[in-house]
Amino acid sequence: MQSAPDETRFAEMVFPELANHYGTLYGGNALSLMGKAAYIAASRAARCDIVMASSDKIAFHRPARVGQLIELIARVTRRGRTSMTVSVEVHAETLATGERTMTMSGTFEMVAVDKEGRPTAIPTNKPDTTTP
Numbered sequence: 001m002q003s004a005p006d007e008t009r010f011a012e013m014v015f016p017e018l019a020n021h022y023g024t025l026y027g028g029n030a031l032s033l034m035g036k037a038a039y040i041a042a043s044r045a046a047r048c049d050i051v052m053a054s055s056d057k058i059a060f061h062r063p064a065r066v067g068q069l070i071e072l073i074a075r076v077t078r079r080g081r082t083s084m085t086v087s088v089e090v091h092a093e094t095l096a097t098g099e100r101t102m103t104m105s106g107t108f109e110m111v112a113v114d115k116e117g118r119p120t121a122i123p124t125n126k127p128d129t130t131t132p
Contacts, residue, residue: 007075008041014068014092024063025070030090030104031058033072038086041074042110045084046122049113053083058106064092070103082119083111 078085090104114120
């Protein structure tokens with residue numbers, strides 16, 4: 001089994017369909033992207049079915065504007081028996097200048113679930129010691 005990466009990163013352009021009437025990334029779309037990043041990071045770390053239990057301490061530091069690239073960085077910061085905490089940062093980049101700024105941050109509680117949707121123990125990722 002391959003070990004999980006320490007963090008998950010992906011990028012998205014802020015196009016008008018993601019923006020509000022101020023020309024900045026709409027908060028609901030930002031939360032959706034952050035939740036997606038948290039889900040991917042938790043799923044990669046646990047290698048099992050994952051659901052979001054809560055989001056906490058979502059902070060909007062600066063707006064991300066139409067035409068900027070946003071990079072989402074998600075890291076598992078706590079791992080329990082059935083749940084984990086994932087921290088997500090969102091950085092906006094002006095492509096023409098390369099200027100970057102952190103625009104949003106938040107934490108998400110993610111829970112491992114079985115086929116019936118009940119919490120279940122997160123599998124331990126033991127290194128594969130068998131030889132081919």
